[in-house]
Amino acid sequence: MASRAKKSVLKKAVVKKKAAKMAVKRAARSPIRAYMFDLDGTLVLGDRSGKSYDVLPGAIETLTRLKEQGVPYVVLTNGSAQPPPSQAAKLRGVGLPVADSQMLTPSSVTAGVLSQRGVRRVLVLGSTGVGWCLQQAGIETRFVPDDDHGAYDAVYVGWHPDCGMKDIEMACNAIWGGAKLYVASDVPFFASKQGRTIGYSYAITGAIRRMTKAPAIITGKPSQFALSYLARHFGVKKSEVGVVGDDPLVEMIMARRGGATGIGVCTGTTSRAQWLKQPTARRPHRIIENVGELLRG
Numbered sequence: 001m002a003s004r005a006k007k008s009v010l011k012k013a014v015v016k017k018k019a020a021k022m023a024v025k026r027a028a029r030s031p032i033r034a035y036m037f038d039l040d041g042t043l044v045l046g047d048r049s050g051k052s053y054d055v056l057p058g059a060i061e062t063l064t065r066l067k068e069q070g071v072p073y074v075v076l077t078n079g080s081a082q083p084p085p086s087q088a089a090k091l092r093g094v095g096l097p098v099a100d101s102q103m104l105t106p107s108s109v110t111a112g113v114l115s116q117r118g119v120r121r122v123l124v125l126g127s128t129g130v131g132w133c134l135q136q137a138g139i140e141t142r143f144v145p146d147d148d149h150g151a152y153d154a155v156y157v158g159w160h161p162d163c164g165m166k167d168i169e170m171a172c173n174a175i176w177g178g179a180k181l182y183v184a185s186d187v188p189f190f191a192s193k194q195g196r197t198i199g200y201s202y203a204i205t206g207a208i209r210r211m212t213k214a215p216a217i218i219t220g221k222p223s224q225f226a227l228s229y230l231a232r233h234f235g236v237k238k239s240e241v242g243v244v245g246d247d248p249l250v251e252m253i254m255a256r257r258g259g260a261t262g263i264g265v266c267t268g269t270t271s272r273a274q275w276l277k278q279p280t281a282r283r284p285h286r287i288i289e290n291v292g293e294l295l296r297g
């Protein structure tokens with residue numbers, strides 16, 4: 001009896017010790033050494049075509065202060081329509097201090113991943129902006145429709161509003177010929193001035209996968225390819241990145257999975273009440289009304 005009681009006491013002590021260890025782990029979050037800002041619903045609300053932007057409250061002030069303080073930051077959008085320098089110029093045009101080198105799209109990440117994997121020839125389903133970063137990285141980038149039906153190492157799907165069945169057929173043939181399927185964004189909706197707007201690459205990828213059953217390699221948020229790219233870009237650990245965004249399924253999943261700090265804004269797809277209802281894996285570590293609150297308190 002005595003030994004059973006002793007065992008039970010010991011077991012309780014072990015459980016207590018484990019709980020204490022976990023509490024310390026939770027409390028000991030890494031300090032934020034660099035920030036990633038989402039674009040749509042976080043810094044701006046654009047129209048559906050991405051041609052005009054309304055800057056969200058506090059966005060200019062917050063980025064300006066970070067710049068003054070020398071805190072590294074980038075904007076990583078899941079929108080792949082434009083080459084990063086064109087997008088950065090548009091943001092500077094509405095007052096946001098974003099240098100060309102601080103503007104990233106999923107195609108920036110894709111170019112890195114494809115180069116690392118030795119991919120040489122890619123079929124792109126997307127606008128010229130989608131393939132721009134790949135071309136810059138020296139990858140042979142062919143756009144649909146491509147008359148040269150040689151073999152491709154990869155198919156890359158991005159912003160492609162004009163996608164037709166022939167494009168999907170060509171992508172399927174490339175995959176059946178051995179190409180891997182890479183996707184900029186596997187997110188069904190994003191926030192715009194007109195409200196919820198559909199993500200074209202999500203729909204196109206759905207069609208390709210229904211035909212080919214090929215696994216999709218996602219390079220944009222919430223993939224860990226994207227978070228690792230950010231950490232490398234900043235020269236910090238993934239856990240030292242502050243991820244600021246409006247979408248639990250995009251920025252918060254990425255932050256939580258990679259051990260980064262997630263900060264949720266209420267200016268895009270998610271209200272404060274909706275943030276609070278999220279399961280832990282999608283919940284921000286901090287909720288702020290708008291990006292202007294980031295550096296307060």
Ligand SMILES: [Mg+2]
Pocket residue numbers: 038039040041042190191245246247268
């Ligand atoms: Mg967003």
